[in-house]
Amino acid sequence: xxxxxxxxxxxxxxxxxxxxxxxxxxxxxxxxxxxxxxxxxxxxxxxxxxxxxxxxxxxxxxxxxxxxxxxxxxxxxxxxxxxxxxxxxxxxxxxxxxxxxxxxxxxxxxxxxxxx
Amino acid sequence: xxxxxxxxxxxxxxxxxxxxxxxxxxxxxxxxxxxxxxxxxxxxxxxxxxxxxxxxxxxxxxxxxxxxxxxxxxxxxxxxxxxxxxxxxxxxxxxxxxxxxxxxxxxx
Numbered sequence: 001x002x003x004x005x006x007x008x009x010x011x012x013x014x015x016x017x018x019x020x021x022x023x024x025x026x027x028x029x030x031x032x033x034x035x036x037x038x039x040x041x042x043x044x045x046x047x048x049x050x051x052x053x054x055x056x057x058x059x060x061x062x063x064x065x066x067x068x069x070x071x072x073x074x075x076x077x078x079x080x081x082x083x084x085x086x087x088x089x090x091x092x093x094x095x096x097x098x099x100x101x102x103x104x105x106x107x108x109x110x111x112x113x114x115x116x
Numbered sequence: 117x118x119x120x121x122x123x124x125x126x127x128x129x130x131x132x133x134x135x136x137x138x139x140x141x142x143x144x145x146x147x148x149x150x151x152x153x154x155x156x157x158x159x160x161x162x163x164x165x166x167x168x169x170x171x172x173x174x175x176x177x178x179x180x181x182x183x184x185x186x187x188x189x190x191x192x193x194x195x196x197x198x199x200x201x202x203x204x205x206x207x208x209x210x211x212x213x214x215x216x217x218x219x220x221x222x223x224x
Contacts, residue, residue, distance in 0.1 A: 033212065035214075040216075041216055041217075042204050042214040042215050042217050043159070043204070043214045044214075045211060045212065045213060045214075055211070056210070056211050091158055091159070093159075093212075103164075103208075104149070104161045104164060105151075105159070105161060105206075105212060107151075107158030107159045108158050109157055109158045110157075110158050112156075
């Protein structure tokens with residue numbers, strides 16, 4: 001089966017610019033996650049969707065980050081305006097399981113963002 | 117929700133040796149999972165152990181879970197150079213939270 005697709009693979013922007021990342025989860029997967037991984041650290045959950053509804057966005061910096069999941073399938077994560085500390089790899093993951101259980105996550109290759 | 121914390125932060129061993137990584141967490145969980153991340157790539161699921169299980173095996177991997185101590189361990193037996201990667205535990209409690217990981221280097 002096709003995996004989780006993410007684009008772009010790399011992005012370099014200057015601070016205060018805007019950037020958007022795209023994710024296409026595995027077909028049929030109800031739950032989608034965006035994680036931020038700063039170099040040398042573990043992935044930090046930004047937002048969790050179940051179908052097209054938000055389950056958890058408690059760690060999403062809502063003053064600059066926004067995310068949506070279109071028709072319960074693809075998702076975009078946007079940063080506007082970007083700060084230097086946003087430099088990280090942004091990982092998208094999906095899970096077949098819905099409801100209170102999470103199950104096994106399938107990850108995309110990530111988008112590496114550099115903010116100069 | 118809370119994260120797991122891995123120990124050690126880094127581990128360097130010779131090929132053929134066993135590698136043990138530990139994970140501690142703070143609150144009750146539904147299950148605990150281990151993932152591997154090769155440099156510059158996404159995470160790959162290795163194994164899931166449910167809260168009512170104590171031990172699980174998958175190939176050269178052995179995972180234990182002690183819910184009374186809120187800890188888990190991942191053992192990789194007969195390590196290979198290809199096992200060089202970062203290993204993360206993730207705790208599930210309505211969502212999935214990851215620890216900082218253990219960086220494993222296996223020298224040929």
